Structure formats: structure tokens, C-alpha cells
Amino acid sequence: MAAKREEAAEVLAQGEMTALARQHLVQPWPVAGEIGAEARGGIRSGEGIYVIDGEGRKLIDGPAGMWCVNAGHRRKELADVLYEQAMELSYNSPWYTMNEPSVTLSARLAGHAPGDLSHVFYTTGGSSAVETALRFMQFANNVRGRPEKKLIVSRQGGYHGSTYLSASLNGRPRDHDWMDSASDQVIKLTCPNPFRRPAGMDEAQFCDMLVEEFRDVIANRGAERIGAFIAEPVMASGGVIVPPYGYLSRMRALCSENDILFIADEVVTAFGRLGSVFASQEVFGIEPDMITFAKGVTSGYFPLGGVMISAQLLEDLRRSNHSEAMFAHGLTYSSHPIGCAVALKNLDILEGGLLAHARDVSDYFQSSLKRLEELPLVGEVRGLGLMACIECVADRVSNNPLTLDLEVGKRIDAHCQELGLLVRPLINMCVMSPPLTIERPQIDTMTDILHTSIRRTMDELVREGLWKG
Structure with a gap:
């Protein structure tokens, strides 16, 4: 047993978390075809509104974990x-x-x-x-x-x-x-x-x-x-x-x-x-x-x-x-x-100033993201406080638009991570709920990354003949 523990520690130290996960970890909300054999993006550490992923990239934690890291990461x-x-x-x-x-x-x-x-x-x-x-x-x-x-x-x-x-x-x-x-x-x-x-x-x-x-x-x-x-x-x-x-x-x-x-x-x-x-x-x-x-x-x-x-x-x-x-x-x-x-x-x-800060930046957060509605792929940007959703509508005419909309969410997510933002894609929606400690310049960065990522996704869909724009 001790040898197994040492082997696991050595594997993780070598960055092989993916292989171990596929062998031993059952993730939440899996599909049957991947259950018990799936690895998801690794997160190594966090500080403030940021996390460091398994590849060493520094990302804004757009969903605050799972709507929960309100006070930010690494609060001593x-x-x-x-x-x-x-x-x-x-x-x-x-x-x-x-x-x-x-x-x-x-x-x-x-x-x-x-x-x-x-x-x-x-x-x-x-x-x-x-x-x-x-x-x-x-x-x-x-x-x-x-x-x-x-x-x-x-x-x-x-x-x-x-x-x-x-x-x-x-x-x-x-x-x-x-x-x-x-x-x-x-x-x-x-x-x-x-x-x-x-x-x-x-x-x-x-x-x-x-x-x-x-x-x-x-x-x-x-x-x-x-x-x-x-x-x-x-x-x-x-x-x-x-x-x-x-x-x-x-x-x-x-x-x-x-x-x-x-x-x-x-x-x-x-x-x-x-x-x-x-x-x-x-x-x-x-x-x-x-x-x-x-x-x-x-x-x-x-x-x-x-x-x-x-x-x-x-x-x-x-x-x-x-x-x-x-x-x-x-x-x-x-x-x-x-x-x-x-x-x-x-x-x-929260009582010591974070609630007041959250109220102070909420309007800026909402108005900044609202500007994304200028993009043809975006159907609506909505939210309240430090919660927001960018709903994209790729297929406005089909009786079953799910396939294309699902593709849209995955693509935007991938581009965002490349540019430094972790989002939570929900089919055709990007959900944002960052740590309450976020500041205005960081909100600007979030908005810019989302704008670029949605624009890149639009260009891809047009090039591949999946969307007319």
C-alpha cells in the first residue's frame, strides 16, 4: 500500500494527472461512453480571481469555481x-x-x-x-x-x-x-x-x-x-x-x-x-x-x-x-x-467591505458584458449583480438547433481558455460569476477575451459552412 502511495505521488509530480484520472476517478455528470475513463482540465492552484491550469496558464476564474469562490482564492x-x-x-x-x-x-x-x-x-x-x-x-x-x-x-x-x-x-x-x-x-x-x-x-x-x-x-x-x-x-x-x-x-x-x-x-x-x-x-x-x-x-x-x-x-x-x-x-x-x-x-x-465592493462593480460588470450583444452570434446578454450569461443563437430557424448550439459553446470555451479566461459553457450559453473581489480592469479583460473568442468562433463557423452569419 505504501508503495502504491509513493507511485501515485511520483506520477502526479511528473504531471500525469490525466492518466491517473482516467484509471481511477469518476467525474460528475459523465456520459456513459466516457464514465470512469474521462479526464478534464486540471487546475493546479489559485490566487485572487485567477487559477493556474494543468498547462501552467493563468486564467481568470470566470465561474468562481462553481458559483462559490466569492472571497477569491488563497485567502490566508x-x-x-x-x-x-x-x-x-x-x-x-x-x-x-x-x-x-x-x-x-x-x-x-x-x-x-x-x-x-x-x-x-x-x-x-x-x-x-x-x-x-x-x-x-x-x-x-x-x-x-x-x-x-x-x-x-x-x-x-x-x-x-x-x-x-x-x-x-x-x-x-x-x-x-x-x-x-x-x-x-x-x-x-x-x-x-x-x-x-x-x-x-x-x-x-x-x-x-x-x-x-x-x-x-x-x-x-x-x-x-x-x-x-x-x-x-x-x-x-x-x-x-x-x-x-x-x-x-x-x-x-x-x-x-x-x-x-x-x-x-x-x-x-x-x-x-x-x-x-x-x-x-x-x-x-x-x-x-x-x-x-x-x-x-x-x-x-x-x-x-x-x-x-x-x-x-x-x-x-x-x-x-x-x-x-x-x-x-x-x-x-x-x-x-x-x-x-x-x-x-x-x-x-463580506461585512468588512466585500459586499459593498460587489455592489459597486456590479453595474460596470453588467454594462461591460452587455456590449457583446453587438456580435451577430449573441442573442442576449443578461444578468444581475455579479451573475451574467451570454446566450448565443447560432441556429434561429432549425427545429432542432441543439447540435450547432452545443458546438458553439465548446468552441467559445476553448478560445477563452487559450486567451486566459475560464468560462462555464452551458450548450450555447457562457455563464459568468467571478469572485466578488474582481476589479474594473479585470472585468475589461474578461469582456475583451469573450469578444475575441466569440468573434473567432463566428469566423470558424462561416469558414466551415456551418453558419451564414
Whole structure:
């Protein structure tokens, strides 16, 4: 065994990470033809808004890892907390003990959360946070004598996780082609994407249509059977979809009128991505019943997530006739002391000026990228805060444009990496969510690289006869 470890270390030192990965590593979201035999681009190190890839190239980390490295790479104060907390207390069982960092963090998060969302259940990430919120809804309705009130309403285009129930909510194309899901428990509404609204309809009319659709679902399926509505305030992996003005507040009102829990999935939008610790109230003016979070809570330095829960929901349970009912749900790493300690330091950084900085550069970020709409291949540039999406439309006439659009995303990604920018290609879309520490000159560099990369892709497609321009 020792010899194997030494051999692995020697192989990595020789830069043969690709060969080892193909022999031993199963990557997320693989296709069957490559599963267990795939190697992806290696990342060796990071600092600030940059990462160094396996070939030694310095790249702007356009997606901030996975929407999460909000405070930037190699923050010594975060790394120090990891070490210090591990030396003080590396772990305790949340089944029968608790730790100080989780208690302190809970109080601080409650101070930022809207309304009476004053309690926290900690998880290990976004998927488990959404799963927890849904299981809590089911438990609460069982305790209150409403076992039939369990249907969950989500939206086409949304993404909520990879665990069985959370993945069942996802509404992105092809996510369910080969995977089982609890489809009988989920109702999916129309994606609130203004760019793809019906022809001849303005945004206000589109918003009316979306709200009426939800109203019709409640009338047809019965409010007594619908337990929760879940929504990302801004759809992240669905293409940074910013809903029409007033949409979220009107959907919240429908939930309140029909005793349906409103769950705001802020796994991406919280912790500074839109300039606030939580965006629900400060950006969109809504007070959900629960908020799920993860990613930016530790800036990706430690796996941590959680659910903010309304005090009223908990009080209702305590007043029920079933004091013996057990919420039989938990995780070995719930309330992890290291994760919570890192989150506390991350909050210090956010409150100490990073939130203000993110708000200060957001308009510049959005306006700079918006200029890419001058390129014929670009259909729309949209976003909010430090989230943005460049949606390219290569095929505007075919009934099945997926093949060409997929080709477009891959090509732009390759050109960007050659020029010093890591992007996240989503078929025909380039998603940007850089570390909140980004400065205006770096935003200019991002925009220039994207402009050049899209222009090169356009030229290639024309030369190869795939696109007329």
C-alpha cells in the first residue's frame, strides 16, 4: 500500500494527472461512453480571481469555481481558520452535542435573514439543503394532519440539486433523459425567461401569464395537495434567468393565500453574489418561509450548506398534538465546526467591505458584458449583480438547433481558455460569476477575451459552412 502511495505521488509530480484520472476517478455528470475513463482540465492552484491550469496558464476564474469562490482564492485568513478550528475541535456529533461555531453562525445568519427566518439546519451543500427543506415540509404536514399536502411546484429551467428528491425538481433540458425521479410529486411551471417569452407579448403580459399559470395549477390540483413552491430568485445553471419585474412577489402572494410554503433556493444568489448576504428581501422584496443556501457561505473553502427556517413554522410544530413526532433527518456532518468557523470568517470578509465592493462593480460588470450583444452570434446578454450569461443563437430557424448550439459553446470555451479566461459553457450559453473581489480592469479583460473568442468562433463557423452569419 505504501508503495502504491509513493507511485501515485511520483506520477502526479511528473504531471500525469490525466492518466491517473482516467484509471481511477469518476467525474460528475459523465456520459456513459466516457464514465470512469474521462479526464478534464486540471487546475493546479489559485490566487485572487485567477487559477493556474494543468498547462501552467493563468486564467481568470470566470465561474468562481462553481458559483462559490466569492472571497477569491488563497485567502490566508480563511485558510488559517481551517487550521485553527481543526486543531481546536475537528468534529463533534450533532446527534447529542453541539459546538460554538455553529451556534454563533446561526445567530449571525438570523440577523441577515428576512422576516422571522431565525433558525438554521446545517447540511453539507446545496442538494442536501434543498432535500432538507422538502423533507421538513413533508414532516410538518404529516404532524399537522395533512399527509396529502405534499406536491412540490418548481419551474422548467430550474436547478436544485443532485439528490433524488432535489434532482426531481430540476427543469433543465436532458437532466431527466436517463435518470429516475419522483415525477409524481412535482409540478413544473413555465420557465420565467423573458428572452424566450411568446412572440408579441411584452414582459408585463408574460409575468401575468406566469402568475395565472400558477393560479390555475392551484385551482386544478388543489391547494390542499400542494405543499411547497421552490424558486431560485435568479435561475443560475438554467442560464442566469432574471424573472420579470414583480414575478417573485406575486408568486409569494399566491403561496401565502393558499398556505403553500415558499422556498427560496439561494444556493447561488446568497453571500454577496447579488450584493447582499441574502437576496430574497433586499433585492426582490420577498420574505420566504425557508431559504436554502450553500456555496458562497464558505467561499468554497469547506463544504457547508443549510436551510433558514421560519420561527412560525417551528412554533406551529411545537404547538401540535404530536409532541412525540420525530423529524428523523440529519447528516453526520451537520453543523460541522470547521465549516461553521470558516463561514464566520467569510461573513467577516463580506461585512468588512466585500459586499459593498460587489455592489459597486456590479453595474460596470453588467454594462461591460452587455456590449457583446453587438456580435451577430449573441442573442442576449443578461444578468444581475455579479451573475451574467451570454446566450448565443447560432441556429434561429432549425427545429432542432441543439447540435450547432452545443458546438458553439465548446468552441467559445476553448478560445477563452487559450486567451486566459475560464468560462462555464452551458450548450450555447457562457455563464459568468467571478469572485466578488474582481476589479474594473479585470472585468475589461474578461469582456475583451469573450469578444475575441466569440468573434473567432463566428469566423470558424462561416469558414466551415456551418453558419451564414
